[in-house]
Amino acid sequence: MLLDPAVQLRLAIPEDDVFIVEMARHASVIEGWPLPDLESEGVHSLLPADGEVSIVAVKAGGRRVGAVWTLHNEPPLRVGSAGVPLPELCIAVVPDMRGNGVGNALLDALFVQCAGTQTALCLNVHARNPARKLYQRRGFEDIGQGRGPLGIAMQKDL
Template sequence: MFIRPAEADDEKLLWAMLYEASYAHENGMDSPDQLRDVPTLAHYVEGWGAAGDLGVVGGFDGVPLGAAWLRLFDAEDPAYGYVDADTPELAIGVAPESRGTGLGTALMSALLDAASEKYDAVSLSVRQENPALRLYQRLGFVEVAGSAKANPAGTTSVTMVLRFH
């Protein structure tokens, strides 16, 4: 397994991992390219490498199969797990063939280590039935009171936050 910092050249991989993370296939999308037409999702990746962006890429045998990244959003254009303008929101995606291998945990750990040196907290949005919810809890994320929201797929998502300081 390898983990390395995400670079501007990784934008295509981030689109692919956002496709996995956002349940886009379940919502009728056939390709990561279609995410570009969904502003509430596109802003997680569009123009990757801007000030404040931080991420890691990982995989096996030199093949990138997952990524975890975070970005700052503002109240005028919030993301799903928006807490405030000083708290970046984390996104993570792992290719289906690499789930259950520990790659997601390794990506999260590496990103959170890097984030703790730059930010006071990190937030995320997760579906309540997503198995990754348990990972987030183990890593110290706690649900933001009153954050449960129904989403278009008929499931409920919650915002979680991890405070470093």
């Protein structure tokens, strides 16, 4: 699906921090369940540290509608062949914009940003998360057990 031309992608700026926390809340919950508290450990474990790549999707008029970023957790979800932890990605789109190409565009932009410095990206997805199909379409493959009993680790080579 093509992205609505009224939606633009850009690197995140400090003014996006509150929105990225909100997107981490969406990314950390199973669809249909209530969003976790802002202060929950699950939300904070998904936030990008300084130096990570963060991209925001913004509609005309300035409304932010999605974000994707890299992060490094301890322990890492996946270690590359050189023994270096792979960046993990986190992505979320506001509910009323899902299925409109925002997630595809965010992932593609992240791949471009990371291609020069990373060999691969990984992610953790709940087995029942419908976004798993999106990740498969964008080239991610199941690589084993992820975080939690229903977590699936996926990886995409860049």
